[in-house]
Amino acid sequence: MSDLQIGLIALGVLLILVVVVFNWWQDRRIRARMREHFPEDENDALLGAAKTSSSMPGERREPGFASMAQGELLPDDEEEVDHPLEAVLDISFAHPVPADALQKAVHGLSDVGGKPVRIFAERDGGGHRSRLRAGESYVSLQLAVLLANRGGPLTAIEWSQLWTVAQELIAKFEGSVEAPEQDEVIQRAARLDAACAELDVQVGLALRPEEPLPLSQIQQITRDVGFMPYGRHLAWMAESGQPRFLLLMDGAAVADLQSDSVSRLDLLLDLPNSPVDTQPFSRMAGVGRDLARRLGTVLLDDQGRPVVAEADGKIDEQLAEIYARLESTGFVPGQPRTALVFS
Incomplete structure (x- = not known):
């Protein structure tokens, strides 16, 4: 290896070290400025919870959810979405939503156009629920609508009605919604309706x-x-x-x-x-x-x-x-x- 090649390698290593040191110095300066404007406090609703969860994994304490520790002991509910029979709208919330607020928002939602709707939720901290429980809060929600019954297959209007409910929920609590395309849902509903019609004696x-x-x-x-x-x-x-x-x-x-x-x-x-x-x-x-x-x-x-x-x-x-x-x-x-x- 020539002296020129050795020199170039040494120069490259030196430049890398300079960049690393510069980034470290920048990071320290930014953190110092943040501490000046946002000093850490043990009682802070966000930073305090993060510190607690990192030092004691499995034990989360958040303001307003007093019965959360009791909820840890409850097992998952067994009832789940029946995917062959139901179409599902998956709603994810930006922040955990208390059960009482969520219950008010979905009160009266039992069907769309005669097609039953079931509600499932994922508890903050883990735990599948087929019904909302007082004292808990939830990070996601599933709206499962029956694809067909003796009233016929799920229609585009009925699917749109459920979409409207989902949009209202994410507007109220902040979040996002994922669901299959409408055409796919309607086709599934028609196939299920046709298959059941042959057996409906x-x-x-x-x-x-x-x-x-x-x-x-x-x-x-x-x-x-x-x-x-x-x-x-x-x-x-x-x-x-x-x-x-x-x-x-x-x-x-x-x-x-x-x-x-x-x-x-x-x-x-x-x-x-x-x-x-x-x-x-x-x-x-x-x-x-x-x-x-x-x-x-x-x-x-x-x-x-x-x-x-x-x-x-x-x-x-x-x-x-x-x-x-x-x-x-x-x-x-x-x-x-x-x-x-x-x-």
Whole structure:
């Protein structure tokens, strides 16, 4: 190596040292000026919290969040976004938002256009929440909207309504929002709606007395047969406590009747929302025939034709195939997740 090359290398090293020293000197001068204008204080809301967290990791103390330490003990909530069934808007806040303020901002947000909306949050310091808890504060929020139900697929208008809610939240609390493109969401909704439509099977049977009967008489007979109250309906219950099929009076739930007499009874087997049964139709038809005998009428199918007992087994086989298809696509009959879409 020549003297010239050695000299150039030495000069390069010297220049690097000069730059490093200069940057160090500049940094010290800037820090000194900052301390003059913003002296550190143990009670400072920002610097104090930073010092505490660096010296004692895992223990954060911030003004206004008195119950934060208790929140550390609470495990994550198990309920999460169901990505195949829901579209999600992810909201990140610039600063942690107290639960009470966030609750007021999202109060009343339960659906858009008949599509249920669920709210999930990430607690400041860590922790997944499927509901907001008093005393906590949150750094992010998820708005999850159902893509389809019996009201049809999620529409562009419904998706825009949820977007508006998200925009209002980030304007109020400062933050940002991320979400899939609208066209992608609408296409997903249409595909889910089409897939579920092929599995959405309901079977009905009807009884039409020759003349209207007193409601009190109908209520007594249905109790004797074995129907039990279920929400606003009367239902024939399974051992699991789930309804196998419902009883409608004049096309309505018993709680919604506006008359003291009844001219028509309907038995409704809603396959997605009833537990799997090896004889779903035979069971309902048997109860229907018992009712028909007590009311002095005939059991009819949904076309108004008398139901022939010899056909019960064949219909059971057809419904068993629908049950199997529901389960194979992830919709277990009678379960809450299935009810979310088939409602």
